[in-house]
Amino acid sequence: VAQATRRAGIVVTGTEVLTGRVADKNGPWLAEQLRLIGVDIAHVVQVGDRPDDLRNSLQFLVDRGLDLIITSGGLGPTADDLTAEIVGSFQGRPSRLDVALEARIADIVTRISAGRGWRTDPEATAAGTRKQALVPDGASVLAPVGTAPGLIVPPADGAAGAPIVVLPGPPRELQGMWDAVLASPIVQDAIRGRDELRQQTMRLWGVPESQLAATLRAHDDAFGGLEITTCLRGGELEIVTRYAPPAQAAYDELEKAVAADFAPELFSTDGRTVEDIVADELIARGLTIATAESCTAGGLASRLTDRPGSSAYLVGGLVVYSNEMKTQLAGVPAELIERVGAVSAEVALALAEGARDRLGTDLGVGITGIAGPDGGTAEKPVGLVHFCVASAQEPLSRKVIVPGSRADVRARSVTIALHMVRQVLESG
Ligand code: ATP
């Protein structure tokens, strides 16, 4: 079988997604599932609930010569849910009522309505059910996870084009149908003979993108067959590389070049995030951590608990917004705050040690800064944040002027603190 790249396109429907009221979860989820089976994603198109826009985006994707097209949304019982019918007519396959399917959906709807105590109008329910049971000629039906069945609609017999997989909008329902999509012979046929598609992620901390660009340029000729994307996110530089198996040696070269040029900054080559690494290290060594946060007000403690099992290392956190609470809860001397100010290296140190002492942990983290937009001075501008990680070693202190809005300063400060904890753990 000839090896080749198989490519897919996705149409995400729904005016609520198009206008940004609901953030699209289905495009990214489908893109990752497709990558896992070696199918590259060419386009994700978002459209509102308008027949012409949906038809045009299907045509756009078919014109690109893609192997598979997937739609999400618009399978409900209401009149604005049009996807199944439009896809059917687009593929030249008129729809017909599937009586068995109609009975099955009616059954589900009755059960759900009874369970939730909803008042239903039998006639309206029947109309909605009948609509959802219309199946294009020659299409396969995917069993409903909610009430709406999915569809796999091949192109008209003898016509060029791609099979269109029609999935419901609610992410839980769409995801619940995915195994059935992969099991479908029509889909398997469309993606047969595909190459494996590998993806690797490197993460760096404290490197401007321009520096990395220089490294990539210097080794340009060695990196054939790699699709390298770099993305700067919250101060971390992420390098995601996709390639087919024959380019593995080229990828190994890339990783070597980045590791050589950025040894101190490269903190992850296996896909782990900074919180993964911090959690893994704390667990591996049986260490505990506590926080005393002013401007981030618990943001660090919150991120430290994103992973299940975090009680193994996070003991607790103090939110000490006022000076009084810095003194009362974290034991920062009032005289010290009076003398050097709450936003200072000294107070960050006292917070870190206070968290460690009062909560009885191996590590303590202190954060104090000016998130803005007001409250800055020439000496202490908005974005000035002092950090400290106290441990059995020398405390690690940093002062950073974090750029951006109030939300940026707070989020970025949490990331900086996490990297400082990682550095302390890695250094001993
Ligand atoms: P329903 O029977 O619920 O109407 P449907 O297949 O018609 O199902 P939609 O009407 O498009 O789906 O979407 C139903 C709800 O699912 C939306 O209001 C939204 O909350 C969620 N949803 C739809 N599409 C997406 C998406 N791409 N990302 C995240 N959530 C989505």
Ligand code: MG
């Ligand atoms: Mg709907």
